[in-house]
Amino acid sequence: MIKAVETNGHASNAEHDGGHVARRVRVRILRQDVAGGESYWERFEVPHEPNMNVISVLQKVAAQAKSQDGRAVAPVAWDCSCLEEVCGSCTMLINGRTRMACSALVDKLLDESEEIELRPMSKFPVVRDLVVDRRRLFRSLERVQAWVPVDDSYDHGPGPRISPREQEDAYPLSTCISCGCCLEACPQFTKIEVVRRDGESEADFVKRRKAAFDAGFVGAHAISQSMLFNAHPTGGMIAGERLETLTGQGGIQVCGNAQNCVAVCPKSIPLTRSIARAGRAATVWAIKKLFDR
Amino acid sequence: MSDPAESFLARHQFLIYRLFSLSGLVPVGAFLVVHLLTNASILAGPGTFQSRVDLIHSIGERVLPIVEWAFIFLPMLFHATVGFVIIANGLPNVGSYPYVGNVRYTLQRATGMIAFVFIIGHVIHLHWMGKPLGGGQFDPHAASSSAAVAIQPALASALYAIGVLCAVFHFANGLWTLGITWGLWTSPAAMRRANAVSIVVGVALAAAGLGSLAGLQGLRGQKLDDARAIEANMHEDREARERLLHGGDRATSAVRPAVGAPVADSRGG
Ligand code: SF4
Ligand code: SF4
Ligand code: FES
Numbered sequence: 001m002i003k004a005v006e007t008n009g010h011a012s013n014a015e016h017d018g019g020h021v022a023r024r025v026r027v028r029i030l031r032q033d034v035a036g037g038e039s040y041w042e043r044f045e046v047p048h049e050p051n052m053n054v055i056s057v058l059q060k061v062a063a064q065a066k067s068q069d070g071r072a073v074a075p076v077a078w079d080c081s082c083l084e085e086v087c088g089s090c091t092m093l094i095n096g097r098t099r100m101a102c103s104a105l106v107d108k109l110l111d112e113s114e115e116i117e118l119r120p121m122s123k124f125p126v127v128r129d130l131v132v133d134r135r136r137l138f139r140s141l142e143r144v145q146a147w148v149p150v151d152d153s154y155d156h157g158p159g160p161r162i163s164p165r166e167q168e169d170a171y172p173l174s175t176c177i178s179c180g181c182c183l184e185a186c187p188q189f190t191k192i193e194v195v196r197r198d199g200e201s202e203a204d205f206v207k208r209r210k211a212a213f214d215a216g217f218v219g220a221h222a223i224s225q226s227m228l229f230n231a232h233p234t235g236g237m238i239a240g241e242r243l244e245t246l247t248g249q250g251g252i253q254v255c256g257n258a259q260n261c262v263a264v265c266p267k268s269i270p271l272t273r274s275i276a277r278a279g280r281a282a283t284v285w286a287i288k289k290l291f292d293r
Numbered sequence: 294m295s296d297p298a299e300s301f302l303a304r305h306q307f308l309i310y311r312l313f314s315l316s317g318l319v320p321v322g323a324f325l326v327v328h329l330l331t332n333a334s335i336l337a338g339p340g341t342f343q344s345r346v347d348l349i350h351s352i353g354e355r356v357l358p359i360v361e362w363a364f365i366f367l368p369m370l371f372h373a374t375v376g377f378v379i380i381a382n383g384l385p386n387v388g389s390y391p392y393v394g395n396v397r398y399t400l401q402r403a404t405g406m407i408a409f410v411f412i413i414g415h416v417i418h419l420h421w422m423g424k425p426l427g428g429g430q431f432d433p434h435a436a437s438s439s440a441a442v443a444i445q446p447a448l449a450s451a452l453y454a455i456g457v458l459c460a461v462f463h464f465a466n467g468l469w470t471l472g473i474t475w476g477l478w479t480s481p482a483a484m485r486r487a488n489a490v491s492i493v494v495g496v497a498l499a500a501a502g503l504g505s506l507a508g509l510q511g512l513r514g515q516k517l518d519d520a521r522a523i524e525a526n527m528h529e530d531r532e533a534r535e536r537l538l539h540g541g542d543r544a545t546s547a548v549r550p551a552v553g554a555p556v557a558d559s560r561g562g
């Protein structure tokens with residue numbers, strides 16, 4: 001359902017074509033000019049087209065570079081790449097909920113409300129407008145070594161066989177697109193923004209930021225990736241190291257079982273199953289460590 | 294982060310959070326279950342409740358406080374302290390994400406805080422430790438009647454109903470999340486089954502808790518007098534047994550006032 005702009009006194013920007021009022025899409029965007037700067041709302045209005053998504057709205061907003069009240073403004077910045085929900089770069093808060101902008105259809109959004117509200121993710125530092133710095137998300141993947149550790153050029157022969165059942169179990173977890181929706185919606189994952197101090201060297205700053213990230217919650221995506229790679233015959237060779245991270249500061253214990261992560265994951269990854277499995281593995285690991293000392 | 298206390302917590306975060314989770318089940322949760330079921334015995338009559346209370350007190354007035362502190366108060370304080378740290382570090386967002394799990398996450402925190410305040414009030418109100426503060430109204434020798442008199446005012450019973458329901462929700466919901474935390478139920482189907490069990494546990498405990506409050510409400514007028522008579526008789530029986538066991542050295546202990554007279558404010562027997 002598409003709603004036409006009401007024809008009240010000053011709705012003069014509704015264009016007339018062929019005798020009927022052309023539909024307009026109204027968006028309200030929370031903007032921010034620089035990292036650490038003040039944020040402010042700005043309204044835009046773009047012509048409606050069939051099958052629009054939020055990215056196509058943003059493209060029009062950037063092209064016209066004019067706010068609803070006609071002022072020339074700097075084009076809104078945002079991230080996107082694949083436009084088919086596989087790259088994970090276009091996450092933002094759309095009508096208050098975290099989701100991928102490229103798969104958010106405008107007509108459906110206009111069913112919910114007359115105006116579309118766009119905000120940058122709230123758990124990551126804003127770089128500019130809707131662009132955020134999701135470094136911590138990737139740092140989490142490093143913390144749990146979310147990879148299969150074969151890093152040489154020797155021929156190790158064919159790898160171990162993975163049964164179809166194991167593959168079926170692993171496949172959904174492997175579809176994670178690192179979008180960060182699970183982190184954005186998680187009440188236990190809170191923003192860590194480290195600002196460079198006056199006179200601090202780049203190296204010191206990076207080190208301090210890394211330490212801050214490593215003290216924070218790893219997040220549902222990293223827990224799930226740990227379970228993916230621990231279940232892999234070769235990846236599982238460092239299962240203990242991953243569990244060491246998961247039972248360290250900011251590990252699995254921080255999860256409060258709100259299960260928002262699984263509800264918002266655009267790939268419907270069974271995150272709570274991964275979290276419970278990680279909980280079980282952590283239990284066993286901790287007990288084993290206690291007795292193996 | 295250079296704060297040694299903070300880095301101790303950071304280094305042992307997993308252990309502390311797991312002990313926190315465990316303490317919610319044993320001993321704190323287990324105590325809640327025993328407590329509510331004991332209370333519910335009031336529905337079988339003041340005599341039954343009195344005999345349950347006597348059973349607990351039979352471990353001895355000197356040992357009881359040690360048991361209380363070791364298995365109830367200290368674990369509870371530990372659970373509450375860590376709980377407040379966890380609450381302080383979270384950022385509830387049920388407004389933006391009104392999913393069932395998220396509502397339960399938020400309620401778990403809210404009921405935990407309410408139950409904590411309630412329990413402090415409850416201990417002051419009824420436990421003998423509250424006497425210096427004008428509380429300590431529960432008399433273990435007159436279990437039903439003293440509890441009834443203390444809880445019957447409308448405000449008290451309303452607060453008790455709220456406190457009990459919060460504690461029960463917190464325990465039952467906590468049971469379910471504990472199973473996820475420790476990895477007892479991992480698949481969505483298993484979580485659903487465990488959830489059904491938690492709901493049954495919660496409803497049963499809520500019934501026991503509210504049932505005992507209702508039972509105390511019913512103890513008025515003649516019934517309250519009858520309860521006092523039963524309690525006085527049981528008390529005399531106990532005293533007589535004590536005298537037989539310990540010869541004459543206990544003969545000087547306080548004698549229960551006559552039936553219907555105000556309950557003496559004595560705990561030592
Ligand atoms: S289940 Fe855990 S990781 Fe997922 S949203 Fe809740 S607290 Fe966050
Ligand atoms: S687990 Fe789901 S929500 Fe989280 S980063 Fe991966 S795809 Fe996104
Ligand atoms: S642009 Fe790649 S997921 Fe949206």
